[in-house]
Amino acid sequence: MRSIRTLLLAGAATAALVLAGIAPATAAVQQAPTVAVTAQTTMPPPVTIFRLPLAAKTYSLTSHFGPRCIPVRYGPTVHRGVDMGAAGGSPIAAIAGGIVIATVDGTSTREGYITIKHNFGGVEYRSVYMHVWSSTTHVKVGQLVRNGQRIGSVGSSGASSGNHLHLELWQSTASGLVAVDPAAFLKKRGVDLYGSAYRVTAQPTPATCTYYTVGGVNFRTGPSTNHSIIRMLPLGTAVVHVPGLITTGFIPVKVGSQSGWVSASLVSPTQPAAPATAPPPAPKPTYAATAALNLRTGPSTAYARILVIPKGANVGVILASSGDWRKVTYAGKTGWVHSAYLVKR
Numbered sequence: 001m002r003s004i005r006t007l008l009l010a011g012a013a014t015a016a017l018v019l020a021g022i023a024p025a026t027a028a029v030q031q032a033p034t035v036a037v038t039a040q041t042t043m044p045p046p047v048t049i050f051r052l053p054l055a056a057k058t059y060s061l062t063s064h065f066g067p068r069c070i071p072v073r074y075g076p077t078v079h080r081g082v083d084m085g086a087a088g089g090s091p092i093a094a095i096a097g098g099i100v101i102a103t104v105d106g107t108s109t110r111e112g113y114i115t116i117k118h119n120f121g122g123v124e125y126r127s128v129y130m131h132v133w134s135s136t137t138h139v140k141v142g143q144l145v146r147n148g149q150r151i152g153s154v155g156s157s158g159a160s161s162g163n164h165l166h167l168e169l170w171q172s173t174a175s176g177l178v179a180v181d182p183a184a185f186l187k188k189r190g191v192d193l194y195g196s197a198y199r200v201t202a203q204p205t206p207a208t209c210t211y212y213t214v215g216g217v218n219f220r221t222g223p224s225t226n227h228s229i230i231r232m233l234p235l236g237t238a239v240v241h242v243p244g245l246i247t248t249g250f251i252p253v254k255v256g257s258q259s260g261w262v263s264a265s266l267v268s269p270t271q272p273a274a275p276a277t278a279p280p281p282a283p284k285p286t287y288a289a290t291a292a293l294n295l296r297t298g299p300s301t302a303y304a305r306i307l308v309i310p311k312g313a314n315v316g317v318i319l320a321s322s323g324d325w326r327k328v329t330y331a332g333k334t335g336w337v338h339s340a341y342l343v344k345r
């Protein structure tokens with residue numbers, strides 16, 4: 001597989017992220033009542049007019065399409081769409097005419113989305129509108145929609161940190177569906193996602209990203225568990241990654257100057273907290289005699305007296321206890337005193 005970076009350089013509009021067989025719109029099974037897909041053999045009528053998916057100046061463009069640093073553990077290093085932050089419930093419009101081929105309702109743990117199949121110059125494309133809650137309030141599978149027609153509302157279902165539309169565009173190619181940058185694609189057709197935002201907060205992708213191992217992680221010579229282990233990286237080891245590069249779930253990284261591979265699922269952008277160091281033990285209290293006090297060889301009056309501790313004398317810490325008796329040291333002698341005559345200093 002060519003690197004994503006190479007593909008991006010090949011031309012923005014056709015920048016291809018080869019789909020690993022997981023395009024949401026390709027699901028061919030009826031999974032649940034809230035999930036609907038249709039037979040996808042019908043090509044909709046060709047269209048040439050394109051629209052913004054959200055009203056101009058009502059959204060901020062918060063994340064670019066393409067390689068990115070893994071944002072959270074298990075997160076992707078490639079962003080297959082553009083993110084447009086907008087108020088919850090804002091109308092979402094079809095970017096072009098087409099036929100609705102999938103509707104999936106969202107939950108807090110599942111991304112809801114609507115997929116529309118298009119015919120752009122005889123080439124099949126699919127636009128995907130993600131993070132909706134209800135997917136069938138405005139459209140249903142099999143329905144033909146016009147450009148600009150309302151299809152849903154902005155939501156925050158699934159892995160989402162706030163109300164936004166994640167817009168994807170997939171192009172059918174000889175090697176399958178590939179994700180293309182919807183902003184670059186639409187710009188060439190007179191629709192400017194960036195220029196129409198009231199604000200652009202998307203950050204440029206850095207040349208490298210630093211992650212941290214989430215436990216003892218094998219540092220390998222290649223992108224699978226069949227490759228030999230260079231060494232074990234302890235918890236919290238910093239690894240440096242070129243964003244976007246990933247092969248079968250493994251990412252190439254550098255640890256210091258050494259190159260190898262780690263499982264992408266075993267790193268996090270968050271540096272683990274330093275292991276808690278045990279607090280120093282609280283100092284033991286010391287005691288003093290409240291009266292002249294017999295120091296005895298054992299914990300009862302049956303034991304012989306070693307000496308008499310004067311009133312107010314410091315007897316240090318309690319070395320042991322037995323009933324009401326305490327083992328202490330005074331004047332270099334260790335013995336037992338009755339606890340009734342001790343007070344904390």
Ligand SMILES: [Zn+2]
Pocket residue numbers: 063079081082083166167
């Ligand atoms: Zn997104």
